[in-house]
Amino acid sequence: MDPLLAGEQALLGAVLLDPRQLRRLDWLEPRDFQRPAHRALFSVLRELRDAGHPGFAADSDDGEVPLxxxxxxxxxxxxxxxGLDPSYLHTLVAACPRAGHAPLYGRIVLEGSIRRTVTEHAERLLAVAEAGLVAGEVEGTAHQVDVLAGVLTDLAGRWGTPPRAQKPAAVPAAAPAAEVSEEALADEQFLLALLVHQDGALQEVFDWLRPGDFADTGHGQLYRCLGALHHRGEPVDPVTALWEVRRRGLLADGTLTEERLVPVLGAHLVAGSAEWLGEQVLRTSLTRTAAESAKRVTVLAADERLAPGQLIGQALHALGPLEEVRARWRTANGLPSPGRATAQAAPDVPAARVNAALSRSTPQQRAAKAASPAASAARAGTASATRHRPSSSSPLRSTT
Known part of the structure; x- marks a missing residue:
């Protein structure tokens, strides 16, 4: 038996048996019902109530409801x-154990609606992010992230909880890594070669590019080595980079191999813009992180052990790493840093929704509660015009 279906049927049966129960369900909306027929029924029941239908004003204490x-x-x-006929109305009435329990049945309906809504927007974010990885586009992903964060904030208000990130009690399983194109990996390799061989190149990206932004783990660890040299004020060149790699045991544990280091440390006469290439790496990191966050939120929404408040809080927590990457993306592009939607104060919650939240509490608990973009585009255009990726036959790609 489907508990959600039972809850929807029991709620509609309660209103059919006692139309006055609608007064206690103003916080519920037709779109919260999973079945289209149920959405239509609940919408009609409200319309009849608002139109002053005699059945709504009738006294149903004696069990008599106007036909x-x-x-x-x-x-x-x-x-x-x-698919609606008189027999189905009888089914709804029979599915209701107690008409007075309508607010609790409404809680079941709202909980199901929250899970579906979170899943829907997380899957939409995943689709947009995966498309962005292929197209090299980030604006659509950033917009969909804002949409998901806004939906979570709205759902928190409807459920009666603050929109606050909540760390899971158990460490969640890592989301499957999104696939990255060969071109993106080539960009990472070429950027590392620039950072090793071009004086001052590392300073262009050091403030906002992180090892985790590299899709290839070995590339990220090599960047970490270069960053450590830069942080200590030591020179960065092929010899010092190789020494730092050895000191960290990256060759011994197989994270990097001499064959993988040759295209980076052995190249010379490399020309290009480290800043522009770093932005491409960060762009890919943002969309990749968005896809991973979306997968994690989808897994959370499928976990029926999580109460809606926990689901919303942990979903907001799953978006945390993504917001950190977005903040660095704005820094790299000279964009302002708007305040996070999840950090804003929750809007005033209507009294009906407060009552719905209180209906989830025990009497004791209720008593306790009572007590600039254009400049960035110009820079990218200039950088891409001066960037030269050596071909296999070019002396710039030669290794010694």
Whole structure:
């Protein structure tokens, strides 16, 4: 038996048995129902209530509900969806154990709606991010991230909890790494060669590019070595870089091999813009991180052991690494750093929603509660015009 379906049927049955229960469900919306027929029914029930239907004002304490309440509901809802007949209304009524439990049935409906909504937007973010990896585009991903963060904030308000990131009690499984194109890996390799052989190149990216931005683990570790040399004020060149690699045991543990180091340390006469290439690496890192965060949120939404408040908090936590990459992306492109949507104060919650939240508490708990972009484009255009990636036959790609 599907608990969500049972909850939706019990709620609609409660309103059909006692139309006055709608007063206690103002925090619920038709879109919260999973089945289209149920959405149509709940919408019609509200419309009849708002129109002053006699059935809503009738006294149902004696169990008598005007027949017009049922027939008018069926007639109007039947115009909007298929499959509704008198027998299904009887099914809904029979599915309701107690009409007075309608707010708790509504909680089941809202919880299911929250899980579906989070999953839907996480899957949308994943699709946009994967498309961005292929197209080398980041704006669509950034927009979809803002949409997901805004949805989580809105859902937190509806559930009656603050939109606050919550670290999972257990370490979540790592999301599968997104596939990265060969061109992106070639960009990483060429950037490292520039950083090793071009004086001052590392300073152009050191403030905002991190080892984790490299899709290839070996590339990220080599960048870490170069950054350590730069941080200590030591010169960066092929000899010092190789020595730092050895000191960190990256050759001994197989993270890097001499064959992989040759294209980076053995190249010479390398020309190009480290800043522009670093932005490409960071662009790929942003979309890759977005895809991984989206997968993690999807896994959280599928975990029925998480209460909606926990789901929302842990989903916001899963977006944390992504926001950190976005902050560095804005720094690299000279863009302003807007405040995070999740850090804003929650808007005033209507009294009906507060009552819905209180319906989830025990009496004791309730008593306790009472007590600039153009400049960046110009820079990228200039850098790309001066960037020269050596071909296999070019002396710039030769290794010694």
């Amino acid at each position: 017009e309440w049922l027939t008018d509901t069926l007639a109007l809802a039947g115009e909007r969806t298929r």
